[in-house]
Amino acid sequence: MDKILIVDDDLNILRVLQMRLEAEGYATTSISDVQKAIEVTREEEFDLALVDLKLARKDGIELMGILHDIRPEMPVIILTAFGTIESTVNAMQKGAYSYITKPFDHRQLLLQIKNGIERTSLSKEVKRLKNIVGERYEFKNIICKSGKMKEVLEQVAMAAETDSNVCIHGESGTGKELIVKALHLASMRKDGPFLAINCAAIPENLLESELFGFKKGAFTGAMSSKKGLFAQANGGSMLLDEITETPLPMQAKLLRVLQEREFYPLGSESSVKADVRIIAASNKDLAKEVEKGLFRSDLFYRLHVIPIHLPPLRERKEDIPLLVNHFLKRFCAEMKKDIKEFTPSAMHGLLSRDWPGNVRELENTVEYAVAMTTQDTIGEDMILQTPKNREEGIKPLKEAKNDFEKKYLSNILSISEGNISKAANLAGKYRADLYDLLKKHDINSTDFKKQS
Ligand SMILES: Nc1ncnc2c1ncn2[C@@H]1O[C@H](COP(=O)(O)OP(=O)(O)OP(=O)(O)O)[C@@H](O)[C@H]1O
Numbered sequence: 001m002d003k004i005l006i007v008d009d010d011l012n013i014l015r016v017l018q019m020r021l022e023a024e025g026y027a028t029t030s031i032s033d034v035q036k037a038i039e040v041t042r043e044e045e046f047d048l049a050l051v052d053l054k055l056a057r058k059d060g061i062e063l064m065g066i067l068h069d070i071r072p073e074m075p076v077i078i079l080t081a082f083g084t085i086e087s088t089v090n091a092m093q094k095g096a097y098s099y100i101t102k103p104f105d106h107r108q109l110l111l112q113i114k115n116g117i118e119r120t121s122l123s124k125e126v127k128r129l130k131n132i133v134g135e136r137y138e139f140k141n142i143i144c145k146s147g148k149m150k151e152v153l154e155q156v157a158m159a160a161e162t163d164s165n166v167c168i169h170g171e172s173g174t175g176k177e178l179i180v181k182a183l184h185l186a187s188m189r190k191d192g193p194f195l196a197i198n199c200a201a202i203p204e205n206l207l208e209s210e211l212f213g214f215k216k217g218a219f220t221g222a223m224s225s226k227k228g229l230f231a232q233a234n235g236g237s238m239l240l241d242e243i244t245e246t247p248l249p250m251q252a253k254l255l256r257v258l259q260e261r262e263f264y265p266l267g268s269e270s271s272v273k274a275d276v277r278i279i280a281a282s283n284k285d286l287a288k289e290v291e292k293g294l295f296r297s298d299l300f301y302r303l304h305v306i307p308i309h310l311p312p313l314r315e316r317k318e319d320i321p322l323l324v325n326h327f328l329k330r331f332c333a334e335m336k337k338d339i340k341e342f343t344p345s346a347m348h349g350l351l352s353r354d355w356p357g358n359v360r361e362l363e364n365t366v367e368y369a370v371a372m373t374t375q376d377t378i379g380e381d382m383i384l385q386t387p388k389n390r391e392e393g394i395k396p397l398k399e400a401k402n403d404f405e406k407k408y409l410s411n412i413l414s415i416s417e418g419n420i421s422k423a424a425n426l427a428g429k430y431r432a433d434l435y436d437l438l439k440k441h442d443i444n445s446t447d448f449k450k451q452s
């Protein structure tokens, strides 16, 4: 049962709220005294608090600050009287989850409570999973808050408990290697070595000797024996990146290692034990490669014991602001710069892109912006797109026009600081037409208002 703390010095309101919320299945604690509310929050964990804005002995926003010092995760909904817009804005800026105006609209209130509780349980869950994944090693560097990444962390935590082979799939730059390292460090093999090899980067004729090593004299030029990667990774984990690029004959040999847990170095008669956990990564859909006959189905089943899918960044845009600020801090420290933030319109620009290169592309964009900026904030002009090659940057005309329109609208809104009349004037459009255009592109003019 979710627990809600209600703080209001109007006893009637307390009673009404208590009745209504308990009828909906919430457990409530109603308190009219500020000091008591603080004590109770110290002693008990609530899933959400409703706090009146105007309490007799303390300002509700001040009380919220104290409650948040004790329980940073607890969402607070501020109860306000009609017509106190300024203080509600202030409440939101000071960290209120939302506010609701008296007299309450019952459905609105329940909806906000439900959403508030859902959000905390999500962020708590992400935190808990990160703790599991990085129990002994701090895994602060996996930045995320989306539900989709929560699922990924859940799978990583689960996979870390076992010693089964794992197959991780995700577009380029989504963080596969980062996740795999976290998995290794969270697993019982954490004290063993972690090796990553890119199957696409090693020429076909060298792959075997790289993986299995060779004996002196195994081939011309083999002047001395060499340990292969499997032997080096003994007792640890090995990431086989771009596994789909492994040639079919090599796939057969890999399969044998996975089945028999041993291998033969080139030119050697005796086998070597391979105690290695294999984690395969790919940006292609392995199952499809099997269908096409490019990947052995038996190897697929060996590797695919625990599949993990990393969603592309465009499907979890709520992670973007966190990632941007994380990279901003990191590059500022590296380049010894003191840049506070991205301007709202620059952040908006970052949020509106599709990021085909995913987190890596975002990271590069932030690095470039930090390097080029001479001011203490990063504006929109610093986040221009840098397509990897010219052809890749070319879009169909219709799409390009659409993109231009969107950029143009953002530009005029940032010049007019969110003032629609002014922006319409600049564009030579009627206000109503401009509204239509903004709606079409899902642009919110208030995002461009200057923050005070
Ligand atoms: N959630 C995240 N938090 C912080 N940094 C991240 C996150 N995801 C990815 N990165 C960073 O983005 C970059 C790309 O990640 P990584 O190399 O793990 O991707 P990948 O999926 O292995 O890419 P590729 O398919 O090209 O090999 C790295 O610098 C990594 O640290």
Ligand SMILES: [Mg+2]
Binding pocket: 176, 177, 241
């Ligand atoms: Mg990689």
